[in-house]
Amino acid sequence: MSTSKPTLTLADFSEAAARLNCEVPAIRAVCQVEAPRGGFNPDGTPVTLFEGHKFHKFTGGRFDAQAPDLSYPKWTKKFYGKDWMQEQDRLQRAMALDRDAALRSASWGKFQIMGFNHAVVGFPTVQKFVNAMYTGEREHLLAFVQYVVNNNLVGTLRRRDWAAFALGYNGEGYAENKYDVKMAAAYLTFKKKEA
Known part of the structure; x- marks a missing residue:
């Protein structure tokens, strides 16, 4: 396919x-x-960049302790994936915690528009x-x-x-x-x- x-x-x-x-x-x-x-991405998914500080905001910080690489109060690039596959993994893991908040916390596509x-x-x-x-x-x-x-x-x-x-x-x-x-x-x- x-x-x-x-x-x-x-x-x-x-x-x-x-x-x-x-x-x-x-x-x-x-x-x-x-x-x-x-x-x-090569697998047909839209290019994304997951922003943990937004996920923190949309979830009230309730995942900060459980997933500190996905939810944190201030913006940082520290946890960005090194390639598109790592970025997809970050998004998928966040979606497993709170799907709606995760989708709103990522930027999407060719113009990187945030889901929120x-x-x-x-x-x-x-x-x-x-x-x-x-x-x-x-x-x-x-x-x-x-x-x-x-x-x-x-x-x-x-x-x-x-x-x-x-x-x-x-x-x-x-x-x-x-x-x-x-x-x-x-x-x-x-x-x-x-x-």
């Missing part, structure tokens, strides 16, 4: 750029920085959001468009104000990971390819 999923086309990027009234290279820059290896944002991107439940993330990268892109619109980030993307966009998209720790610098560099690369 094939594990390949539909990937984004230039037409998909163009449609999203038209909806946001921004440049295609701007969207592609975000895409490149968020999930440089694509939206799916399911309503912001148009899904009534986190499970419906996750189901959509399994279908293809077009759904990842549509969720991204909704996220940008509903979080008032359209202007920052249009202006390519990468620091303001990264703050709104990645949170206050964006500078530590240099998201703004990486997006600016990726934008220039894609812009040159267009010329």
